[in-house]
Amino acid sequence: MGITIVGVAAMASLAHAYNFDFDGAPGKHPLGSIGFYSSGCLDSDARIEGTEAGLLKLMNERDRRYGNPMMIELLTGLGAAYHHEWQQNGAPARPYERIQLGDIAQKGGGQVSKHASHQTGLDADVVYLRKDFRETKQNRGFEAGFDETFVHGKKVSANLDEVRQWWVWRFLYRSGKMNRIFVDGNIKAYFCKQAARLEPDDKAEREEVLRMLRPYPEHADHFHMRLACPAADAKCVGQAPLPPGSGCSDRELQHDPGEMEGRRAVSQSILDDEMDPFELLAEPQDDDHASPAGGVVHRDGSHTLPRECRQGKPR
Numbered sequence: 550m551g552i553t554i555v556g557v558a559a560m561a562s563l564a565h566a567y568n569f570d571f572d573g574a575p576g577k578h579p580l581g582s583i584g585f586y587s588s589g590c591l592d593s594d595a596r597i598e599g600t601e602a603g604l605l606k607l608m609n610e611r612d613r614r615y616g617n618p619m620m621i622e623l624l625t626g627l628g629a630a631y632h633h634e635w636q637q638n639g640a641p642a643r644p645y646e647r648i649q650l651g652d653i654a655q656k657g658g659g660q661v662s663k664h665a666s667h668q669t670g671l672d673a674d675v676v677y678l679r680k681d682f683r684e685t686k687q688n689r690g691f692e693a694g695f696d697e698t699f700v701h702g703k704k705v706s707a708n709l710d711e712v713r714q715w716w717v718w719r720f721l722y723r724s725g726k727m728n729r730i731f732v733d734g735n736i737k738a739y740f741c742k743q744a745a746r747l748e749p750d751d752k753a754e755r756e757e758v759l760r761m762l763r764p765y766p767e768h769a770d771h772f773h774m775r776l777a778c779p780a781a782d783a784k785c786v787g788q789a790p791l792p793p794g795s796g797c798s799d800r801e802l803q804h805d806p807g808e809m810e811g812r813r814a815v816s817q818s819i820l821d822d823e824m825d826p827f828e829l830l831a832e833p834q835d836d837d838h839a840s841p842a843g844g845v846v847h848r849d850g851s852h853t854l855p856r857e858c859r860q861g862k863p864r
């Protein structure tokens with residue numbers, strides 16, 4: 550099977566509300582997310598301002614508050630809905646904890662310290678919601694990590710508020726914009742057990758929310774949300790869709806070590822054509838092949854940075 554499937558349809562509609570000229574050429578539309586989550590860059594100046602309802606941006610020293618416009622819109626919408634649901638509708642005296650955001654991407658995207666991904670503005674780190682409603686101090690130094698682990702041994706902390714946490718994940722699932730969410734494997738296992746209580750009425754949706762959660766090490770103090778490529782971002786390289794089912798079996802609760810950095814990656818245009826990406830990538834290939842979205846996908850699933858990202862970061 551040849552790799553000649555180029556979904557050019559998406560290229561015709563580069564419509565962003567933001568005007569950030571990636572390569573300096575006048576009149577060009579911003580490209581949005583370019584390349585793969587762990588090998589790409591970001592052509593957009595959309596960002597979290599820090600004043601959004603329901604959100605608290607942490608780690609501001611690092612200035613990794615830029616994202617694909619779809620990411621910023623989704624986070625802003627999530628914050629507003631969360632604020633409405635858990636603060637305005639609550640009793641006035643009820644304690645309140647905002648959704649606490651860690652790194653998204655730096656301006657222009659590309660590689661940043663501490664992360665393999667976060668390069669295209671489609672990844673964001675978020676603190677688990679806490680029963681004690683504690684908010685982390687916003688600025689704790691350039692290298693600061695998160696300040697509370699929610700797994701002790703293999704046990705999930707009693708401070709993880711599973712009701713609000715499920716609400717957030719269900720909101721993200723319902724947005725239709727998600728690719729996957731990385732969580733600690735013990736936390737996924739915990740939610741596999743709790744889901745029927747948290748969402749008794751809709752088994753199908755419950756399983757879809759669980760399915761989105763992917764076990765991955767080093768996610769005991771935050772979860773990592775990863776969006777699918779926006780349809781208009783013709784240079785964006787997406788990741789293979791998730792296998793069917795809730796992923797709650799013992800075997801599935803073991804993490805797939807290639808998942809964060811993108812083995813099984815596949816170009817968005819191929820996804821748009823509804824081809825089976827697993828089948829595609831399972832094909833023996835004589836050579837590395839050029840991804841239709843730019844950049845090269847190697848036989849081992851690794852990526853070469855797309856041409857558009859090589860001139861260094863824009864501006």
Ligand SMILES: [Zn+2]
Nearest residue numbers: 672673674773
């Ligand atoms: Zn992350």
